[in-house]
Amino acid sequence: MLLLGIDxxxxxxxxxxxxxxxxxVIASAQYPEQESPILSLQTGWAEQSPDMWWQQTGHAIALCHKKGGYQPKDIAAIGIAYQMHGLVLVDKNHHVLRNSIIWCDSRAVEIGDKAFEDIGQEACLSHMLNSPGNFTAAKLAWVKQNEPDIYExxxxVMLPGDYIAMKLTGEITTSPSAMSEGIFFDFQFNGLSKDIIEYFxxxxxxxxxxxxxxxxHGRVTAEVAAxxxxxxxxxxxxxxxxxPNNALSLNVLKPGEVAATAGTSGVIYGVSDQLAYDRQSRVNTFAHVNYANENKRLGVLLCINGTGSLYRWVKTAVAPHLSYPEMNAAAALVPIxxxxxxxxxxxxxxxxxxCNKQVGAHLHGIDLNLxxxxxxxxxxxxxxxxxxRxxxxIMRENGMNPTVxxxxxxxxxxSDVFTQAFVNTTGVPVELYNNDGSMGAALGAGIGAEIFASATEAFSxxxxxxxxxxxNTGDYDAVYQDWKIVLNQHLSYV
Known part of the structure; x- marks a missing residue:
């Protein structure tokens, strides 16, 4: 029996x-080979086409089938992982009304900050565990204010994964985890937030x-199946x-367990059983994949927007002729x-x-002779x-102290250079696994379809x-302290 995971x-x-x-994994594929564009019509905006995601999904599945080694008809269930916080809007005919305003878009910061003050900081934090900040609810409010014809x-309203499931099945559903990441969910009442809905x-x-x-979440239609x-x-x-899916793929499901990713963005994600929050919403708490009202499992998420996106920029701007492994090999010859x-x-x-500041990326201290x-x-x-680090x-301030x-x-x-810098700068060991989000989504589908009795069995x-x-924490800590001085200088300017 087979499972299909889509990331x-x-x-x-x-x-x-x-x-x-x-x-x-018996077969996998990625589409496109080159990175998809992010549309930025104004500074701080970031959009992508949901229809592009759907077309890419079809291409990736077709490429996977071409690799052979299995019968597509043996696929028993499908799981979906997706970029968080994106806003997808469809009309009654399931047609997309505008490009998705994705996770790294900053246009709704002021709207979310005002809601945080008007609803009340304590009310937002105790019920939603977050400020509305720059999340999906604030992005929807931006559309309502600035594009009323579309809003009507x-x-x-969906998250990106809800949209892909809709395209597969014709049905529209969501989950507590998705609603919480959009800041639509009230953890005290275990349902949609009346505060957010009424305020906006x-x-x-x-x-x-x-x-x-x-x-x-629905079944594949005959047209799509063909x-x-x-x-x-x-x-x-x-x-x-x-x-949350990456945490699942690493079997991070119990309080105190912690996962990390360093893709386009960088994330540390720890599991808690407490309805806790950072008072400044610098780290954010959402419902984890195994969240239930009677068995609360929360994901405490630290996100850095500029991670792989920075390294991609360096490659494009400085080293278009090199591969990433060649860049990493050259970096390894440079001293700590x-x-x-x-x-x-x-x-x-x-x-x-x-605190939702836009500091920008900076190279500091360039010596033209060195x-x-x-x-x-x-x-x-x-x-x-x-x-x-x-x-x-910040996570440590809020009680999350990982030992691994x-x-x-x-x-x-x-990159060995990055991995060594990560463990020595944070002071925390890292366990590395050969898996990814699409594998996690596939095994998640097996749990949902009850092919596996539990997550423990799925990841045994x-x-x-x-x-x-x-x-070598000493040398790296010295680098960090110097880096932090540079950051604080720039924070004082914004």
Missing amino acids: IGTSSVKVSVVNTVTQT LIDK GFADSLFPIVKPVFSS ALQLNTGTPVTYKAGDQ GSNGLRVLPFGNGAERML HTPAHIYRAAQEGIACAF YGLD IRASKTNMFL NNKAVAYVEPT
Whole structure:
């Protein structure tokens, strides 16, 4: 029996087909090969086309089928992971009304901040566990204020994964996890937030039926099944944002367990059983994939927008002729600290951990007689690691003190330079696993379809491939303290 996992990323869509017996990937594919564009019509804006995601999904599935080794009709269930916080709007005919305002878009910061003050900070934090900030609810309010003609046509408001499930099945559902990441969910009443809905004047009818993450979210229609070579009626049994899904793929489900990613954005995600919050909403608390009213499991999320996005920019601007492994090899020849070159990686929208300030990305301390492109490669990776340390210190203030962090051996964690900088700057060991979001989504589908009795069974064969311990925290701490001085200088300007 097989499972199909779909991961709707910012840069591409990846799919994997997983064997339920061995829990291993037997085929995977990604589309497109080059990173998808982010549309930025104004400074601080970021949009993508949901129809582009759907087309990429079809292409990725077709590429996976072409690799052979399995029969597509043997796929028993489908799971979906997706970039969090994106706003997708459809009319009554399920037609997309505008591009999705995605996670790193900053246009609604002021709207969310005003709601935080008007509703009341204590009310927002105790009920939603977050400020409305720059999340999906504030983005929907922006559309209502600035695009009233589009707003009037809205039949349903969705997150990106809800949209892909709708395209597969024709049905529209969501989950407590999705509603919480949009700041539509009230944890005290375990349902949609009346405070948010009444404050912004949203109609209840805009929101889909709420179902558990692990449940049936519809079945593949005959038309879609024929196009994708799947069985008509194949169930979609799992939908989750990319960070809760990454935690699931690393079997991070119990209080105190912590996962990390370093893709387009960087995230540390820890599980808690407490309805806790950061008073400044620098880190954010959402319903985890296994959240239930009687068994509260929350994901405490630190997000850094500028992570892989910074390193991609460095490659494009400085080293278009090199591969990432070649850049990493050159960086490894540069001494720790990059001979005083410091990089702030904050050039991808408002940063939550910096109280939604837009600091921008900066190279600080360039010596024209000393620094080479390789110094920039290393300083960028060290700057990203320092940003993780800065955010982890905020999480520590809020009671999250990991003794080990689990991560997939993908993206920035493919670089030994970055991995060493991460563990030595944070002081926390890292366990690395050979999996990714599409594999996690596939196994999530197996849990939702009750092919596996539990998450423990679903990930029983998931073993670490490396354990990296801190070996030189002193030198890296000195780099961090210097980096932090540079950051504080720039924070004083904004």
